[in-house]
Amino acid sequence: MKNLLTLLALFSFSLTIYAQNGDVLDKEKLFDFYQSQRYADAAQYLKSIYGDAPDDFKTLSQIGYCFLMAGNNVEAEKFYSKAYTLQPLNLPILFSLGSISSKRGNTEKAKRYYGEVVKIDSNNFSVYKLLANMYSSPKEDSVRLIYLLKANKINPLEGDVAVDLAEVHSGYQQYEKAYDVLDIAIKGDSDNLVLQRAKLPIANQLKRYAEVITSGEKLLKDGADAGVIKDVAKAYYYTKKYQKAIDLFKMLEAAAMQNEATLYYTSLSYRALKNYAQAATYTKKTIDEAISPNTSSYYSLLGLVYEENNQLTLAGAAYKKGLQFKIVPTLYYRMAVFYDTRMKQPGNALKYYMLYLKSKPSLLNDKEEIKFTKDRIAQLNLTD
Known part of the structure; x- marks a missing residue:
């Protein structure tokens, strides 16, 4: 309430009571708009009193403020810009125009307004x-x-x-x-x-590990923040408290918040404890985490590009490389067609057609490829 009264005092009492058309500003009505946060209504009301192009700085800045609070940045900028032409060194106007420009995505314009603030007040x-x-x-x-x-x-x-x-x-x-x-x-x-x-x-x-552990454990009492868990676990690892490190890293894994680094440190911790079975398990998990699930698809695309450019040796190598990362039905199909049509190797083609069907392609999305594969397997078998 006090802030609203102060705001109204700063703006309304400084305005001319009689506007261009002779209407009188109803301060109580304007105050009611502010109190109920009906800033759009307040802006329209002020415009009805003072018109679209008042030449008074206080009026312009007040209408601009109302539009800004109402979320109408276009109108707010229009009135603030007019106020800026009257008082280009006014800090609140510069801040408002900078904020509006930033909200509207015009970063360079915002930088210019803020740069003007720096020239006026270098300690702001x-x-x-x-x-x-x-x-x-x-x-x-x-x-x-x-x-x-x-x-x-x-x-x-x-x-x-x-x-x-x-x-x-x-x-x-x-x-x-x-x-x-x-x-x-x-x-x-x-x-x-x-x-x-x-x-x-x-x-x-x-390497201030003791500090990390002391501070981190206190933070963990306020909630299991993933970043804190990771940092404390690493500190335990570096201070050779491997089981404590493992326990914390596994908290991340249980919450599906593990990453390549946390799995790697888990593997190192198990290795330090001479639990080689778990060390091997987590090393494999680290490798899986490090490899994108789409890597095989990327190699499939690379093979197709090579194939279309008649670089058949490179195409075959790319297809095979993709299978080292993940078995993808589409990749088997590409290889089968590649050996069938480009390399003229029916034996290899038949092998990959069979592998394609065994990899369980989608019956809905791949029904045409499945039908072609079955028909082509029958033809190749007859040829044999």
Whole structure:
């Protein structure tokens, strides 16, 4: 309520009571629109009083604000842009136009508005944070780093910037810098679990395993976060507490959150315990996890490309390579047709036609291929 009264005071009392058409602004009606968050109605009401093109800065910014809060970015930008022509150094207007441009996908335009804010106020934390978020691709990390460093210098205790800055430092393998950034932020907010989670993998990189285990175990009491489990398990592995590492890695596997790395460390842990049977099992799981389930299909496509380019030796090798990763009915069919029509090797063709049927192709989706295969097997058998 207090905020709404303040907002109304800032805007409505600064407006001219009598508008261009002589209508009087009903402050209570406008306040009711704000109180019930009917910002679109408030914008239309103000337009009905002041028209579509008022020349007063306060009026323009108020109507722009109403449209912005109503989610009408097109109209909001129109009124804010007019306000900008009157006061191009106004920070709230620049922030609003930057935000609208960003929401509408015009990142370069947003950068220009935020860049103007920097020229006016070089110690503005918010604008550096916003600019950092505008450079999100790995190729732009060097620029992002500049803005994150500026924001962090102004407010080293702000958690979001600390996490982002630590991430960029880690990307450059500057783990000590990343650790220090998070350490300072955590000292200012010791209950911030996001900061604590972000610190674990960096502490692992710095071989501060005891810290990872102590902090990580406390975090696990608040919930089984997959990232925390992985980091604590790795710390247990490096401190030669292999069974504890295995127990945690298996928690990830039970929740279907395992990956190549977690399976690999599980295998290493079993090997360290001389449980070679389980070590072999998890090494195979690691290999399976590392290989894309589509690899055989990719080799099938490669073989087809070679075949169409009359590179028959390469085509045959690609088809066979695909079978080493996964048995796919389509790949057997391709090989059968390849040996039948391109290589003129009926013996090999018959073998792969048979393997195709044994691999249980889809009766619904592959019915034409199945029929052709059965007919062709009969023909080849008659030839023999």
